[in-house]
Amino acid sequence: MIDARLNKILWAVVESYISNPDPVGSRFVTKKYAFGLSPATVRNIMADLEDMGFLHQPHTSAGRVPTDKGYRFYVDALFKREEELCTGCPDEVYERLGDIRDDINMLLNEATRTLSAHSHYVGIALSPKPEKTIPIKISLFRHRDDHVVVTLMTDEGIIRNKIIRLDRKLSLRDLERVSEYLNSRFVGRTLDEIRSVILREMLHDKAICDDLIAEAIRVCQEELYFGSSEVFISGLSEVLCLPDFSDLVRIREISKAIEDKHLIIKLLDGMADTEGVSVLIGSENPAEGMQKLSIVVSTYKEGERPIGTIGIIGPTRMDYVKAINIVDTTAKFITRMLSEK
Amino acid sequence: MIDARLNKILWAVVESYISNPDPVGSRFVTKKYAFGLSPATVRNIMADLEDMGFLHQPHTSAGRVPTDKGYRFYVDALFKREEELCTGCPDEVYERLGDIRDDINMLLNEATRTLSAHSHYVGIALSPKPEKTIPIKISLFRHRDDHVVVTLMTDEGIIRNKIIRLDRKLSLRDLERVSEYLNSRFVGRTLDEIRSVILREMLHDKAICDDLIAEAIRVCQEELYFGSSEVFISGLSEVLCLPDFSDLVRIREISKAIEDKHLIIKLLDGMADTEGVSVLIGSENPAEGMQKLSIVVSTYKEGERPIGTIGIIGPTRMDYVKAINIVDTTAKFITRMLSEK
DNA sequence: ATTAGCACTCTATAGGTCAGAGTGCTAAGA
DNA sequence: TCTTAGCACTCTGACCTATAGAGTGCTAAT
Numbered sequence: 001m002i003d004a005r006l007n008k009i010l011w012a013v014v015e016s017y018i019s020n021p022d023p024v025g026s027r028f029v030t031k032k033y034a035f036g037l038s039p040a041t042v043r044n045i046m047a048d049l050e051d052m053g054f055l056h057q058p059h060t061s062a063g064r065v066p067t068d069k070g071y072r073f074y075v076d077a078l079f080k081r082e083e084e085l086c087t088g089c090p091d092e093v094y095e096r097l098g099d100i101r102d103d104i105n106m107l108l109n110e111a112t113r114t115l116s117a118h119s120h121y122v123g124i125a126l127s128p129k130p131e132k133t134i135p136i137k138i139s140l141f142r143h144r145d146d147h148v149v150v151t152l153m154t155d156e157g158i159i160r161n162k163i164i165r166l167d168r169k170l171s172l173r174d175l176e177r178v179s180e181y182l183n184s185r186f187v188g189r190t191l192d193e194i195r196s197v198i199l200r201e202m203l204h205d206k207a208i209c210d211d212l213i214a215e216a217i218r219v220c221q222e223e224l225y226f227g228s229s230e231v232f233i234s235g236l237s238e239v240l241c242l243p244d245f246s247d248l249v250r251i252r253e254i255s256k257a258i259e260d261k262h263l264i265i266k267l268l269d270g271m272a273d274t275e276g277v278s279v280l281i282g283s284e285n286p287a288e289g290m291q292k293l294s295i296v297v298s299t300y301k302e303g304e305r306p307i308g309t310i311g312i313i314g315p316t317r318m319d320y321v322k323a324i325n326i327v328d329t330t331a332k333f334i335t336r337m338l339s340e341k
Numbered sequence: 342m343i344d345a346r347l348n349k350i351l352w353a354v355v356e357s358y359i360s361n362p363d364p365v366g367s368r369f370v371t372k373k374y375a376f377g378l379s380p381a382t383v384r385n386i387m388a389d390l391e392d393m394g395f396l397h398q399p400h401t402s403a404g405r406v407p408t409d410k411g412y413r414f415y416v417d418a419l420f421k422r423e424e425e426l427c428t429g430c431p432d433e434v435y436e437r438l439g440d441i442r443d444d445i446n447m448l449l450n451e452a453t454r455t456l457s458a459h460s461h462y463v464g465i466a467l468s469p470k471p472e473k474t475i476p477i478k479i480s481l482f483r484h485r486d487d488h489v490v491v492t493l494m495t496d497e498g499i500i501r502n503k504i505i506r507l508d509r510k511l512s513l514r515d516l517e518r519v520s521e522y523l524n525s526r527f528v529g530r531t532l533d534e535i536r537s538v539i540l541r542e543m544l545h546d547k548a549i550c551d552d553l554i555a556e557a558i559r560v561c562q563e564e565l566y567f568g569s570s571e572v573f574i575s576g577l578s579e580v581l582c583l584p585d586f587s588d589l590v591r592i593r594e595i596s597k598a599i600e601d602k603h604l605i606i607k608l609l610d611g612m613a614d615t616e617g618v619s620v621l622i623g624s625e626n627p628a629e630g631m632q633k634l635s636i637v638v639s640t641y642k643e644g645e646r647p648i649g650t651i652g653i654i655g656p657t658r659m660d661y662v663k664a665i666n667i668v669d670t671t672a673k674f675i676t677r678m679l680s681e682k
Numbered sequence: 683a684t685t686a687g688c689a690c691t692c693t694a695t696a697g698g699t700c701a702g703a704g705t706g707c708t709a710a711g712a
Numbered sequence: 713t714c715t716t717a718g719c720a721c722t723c724t725g726a727c728c729t730a731t732a733g734a735g736t737g738c739t740a741a742t
Contacts, residue, residue, distance in 0.1 A: 023735090025734075025735055025736085026735075026736080027734090027735075037684085037685095038684070038685050038686080039685090039735090040684075040685050040686070040687095040737095041683085041684060041685070043735085043736065043737075044684090044737095046736095047736090047737080057735095057736085058693095059691085059692055059693070060690085060691045060692050060693095060735080060736065060737090061690085061691050061692045061693070061733090061734060061735045061736055062692075062693080062734080062735070062736085063734085063735065063736090103502070103503070103504060136484075137482060137484075139480070139482065139492075141478055141480065141494065143477075143478075143494060149494060149500065151480075151492055151500075151502075153482065153484060153490060159490065159492075159502040159504075161444070161492075161500040161502070162444070163444060163500075234600070235600075236577065236596060236600055237593065237596040237597040237600045240592065240593055240596050241593050241597075246589060248587060248589070248592075251581065251589075251592060252578065252581055252582050255577060255578040255581050255596070256578040256582075259575070259576075259577055259578045364704090366703075366704055366705085367704075367705080368703090368704075378715085378716095379715070379716050379717080380704090380716090381706095381715075381716050381717070381718095382714085382715060382716070384704085384705065384706075385706095385715090387705095388705090388706080398704095398705085399724095400722085400723055400724070401704080401705065401706090401721085401722045401723055401724095402702090402703060402704045402705055402721085402722050402723045402724070403703080403704070403705085403723075403724080404703085404704065404705090683742100684741105684742080685740100685741085685742075686739105686740090686741080686742095687738105687739090687740090687741100688737105688738090688739090689736105689737095689738090689739105690735105690736080690737080690738100691734105691735090691736075691737100692733105692734090692735090692736095693732105693733090693734085694731100694732090694733090694734105695730100695731085695732085695733105696729100696730090696731085696732105697728105697729085697730085697731105698727100698728085698729085698730105699726105699727085699728080699729105700725105700726090700727085700728105701724105701725095701726090701727105702723105702724090702725095702726105703722105703723090703724085704721105704722090704723090705720105705721080705722080705723095706719105706720095706721080706722100707718105707719090707720090707721100708717105708718090708719090708720105709716100709717090709718090710715105710716085710717080710718100711714105711715080711716075711717090712713100712714085712715075712716095
């Protein structure tokens with residue numbers, strides 16, 4: 001742990017830089033934060049902090065700017081002072097969200113808009129991982145002659161549809177039989193379980209001599225993933241307008257990275273397991289092209305089970321207090337929506 | 342109509358500027374396009390073209406650049422030389438698309454990616470207007486106690502789900518009855534018809550003394566829009582990387598405009614009725630913030646009925662030949678997918 | 683250990699010069 | 713009358729220089 005005085009000054013520099021994107025000079029620190037120290041002393045301390053890797057000097061005669069390590073210190077300290085973080089968000093923020101509780105995807109989509117509008121960063125959300133969801137009802141309809149629409153509904157209010165082409169025609173009777181059978185075996189298990197265990201069991205179950213059902217199971221096995229999670233991203237233009245990105249090359253790099261849904265999925269997936277809000281700062285971020293961005297995410301839950309992720313992407317010079325706050329509140333709001341309805 | 346020689350030179354300037362974003366000088370025109378004229382003559386002609394509003398001079402000693410009117414001339418001329426446009430796209434472009442014919446929204450989403458990847462502009466698509474679609478099957482399930490999931494399937498392979506909260510509990514029996522009734526009355530009409538005519542008729546139909554069905558109709562009336570069309574947008578980063586946008590202010594303006602889904606919907610909606618490919622150039626575009634962009638769109642059809650729109654957004658200095666070509670081919674491809682399946 | 687003082691370094695801005703590109707105009711030629 | 717060669721003119725962009733301002737690091741004094 002570093003000396004309390006270093007601590008205070010580092011905090012001051014980070015906080016000040018976050019509120020105003022100019023490198024912070026020693027004089028400024030002594031003026032703004034009356035520590036009872038002279039600029040010269042602060043200079044020495046700042047030089048030490050630079051040696052330790054918390055601060056960086058863009059050039060000899062500039063003030064200091066936090067490094068990723070500096071932000072990390074700040075964020076870690078923030079989490080210790082919990083009381084500052086738990087201020088919550090005014091309810092008006094969620095007014096529009098409350099009306100859409102119907103469909104979780106719409107809800108998430110709107111949530112990313114809310115996040116980005118209020119934070120001025122990019123709002124992101126990942127819909128519940130399909131393989132973790134638990135179907136409560138599976139229905140089949142025939143569509144044209146040789147297609148079947150499978151509709152799968154889960155407790156979280158997710159509905160997924162998939163059109164499957166079949167080799168043979170099915171009568172309405174057949175469909176009904178298959179559907180009943182699937183419901184009896186699948187409902188209440190996660191898709192993961194269904195895939196890995198049940199389907200295999202069923203195929204070997206000698207009791208099923210019905211080749212229609214065998215066929216249906218074969219198709220399910222192939223198709224049951226129902227695609228991967230959906231990602232919602234909004235507010236790219238918000239971050240492009242920040243003074244942090246006034247460099248063409250960087251703007252292009254960033255817009256590429258943020259537009260890349262696969263990248264975002266991978267990223268969010270990797271952070272999905274942590275409890276509560278977690279923060280990834282700049283170079284801590286494994287993803288290519290995101291080394292100049294920070295990410296604040298949290299998980300929303302169905303009951304006690306975390307099922308998806310939402311968060312914010314912004315510059316490393318992010319207002320972490322506000323960001324953590326809004327992400328936390330929004331995740332909790334969504335969790336509440338899911339359990340209330 | 343303007344003189345044939347002016348014509349040729351204007352064409353040359355536009356074409357040359359499109360392939361290379363430097364203002365075009367008189368000398369360059371005489372060299373590249375051997376018209377048998379001296380630079381001085383070409384200069385005179387170009388001065389005339391400027392007076393007529395087809396060309397613009399960024400500053401005294403620069404070459405000429407096409408105005409929106411200049412591009413308009415070029416595009417109109419292009420449409421007359423149809424043979425140049427109808428070269429089609431290599432089949433490989435659509436390889437990935439062919440595999441997704443299942444769900445029209447997935448298809449459109451992937452189509453916008455294809456469009457942007459091959460054109461390096463922004464790909465956009467509008468899903469079929471809900472009010473123009475024709476349901477072929479409506480199904481209801483109960484979801485938790487007081488919700489009903491309405492699933493509406495149309496011939497185009499659109500599936501829409503909506504969760505509706507009810508004031509009262511319905512038994513499975515009730516649901517079945519309502520569902521049968523709705524199917525018998527709704528299937529085969531456009532949602533527009535259903536809304537405007539049938540629902541009203543039905544409410545006044547004295548034969549319906551069943552208040553359950555009356556209630557269902559009331560709910561349908563409110564909810565039948567099933568939200569507006571979905572928009573798919575991809576490839577913003579592609580255009581931000583173009584040399585045309587190397588100005589921070591412009592980049593921000595453009596990224597805001599393109600991210601604005603309502604704007605895009607309005608825009609595409611306005612262009613939905615034209616037959617074949619249509620082009621909107623720069624200031625012809627009514628939308629705020631898009632005066633520096635051009636839009637090339639076409640409609641895809643179900644049979645003979647245009648049901649949705651896809652296209653490209655790029656700089657006014659766009660490769661119109663390529664853009665028109667790829668938009669046209671893609672629209673036709675989607676149309677084929679919809680009719681084949 | 684702290685601080686005042688000072689020389690030093692670096693940036694950002696403004697002004698000035700210069701080559702290059704392309705024009706418009708004029709006068710001569712077809 | 714239309715075309716063209718020649719030339720003066722204009723504007724940009726690159727490059728250089730000077731200067732003010734900000735902030736540092738170091739040294740010596742407290």
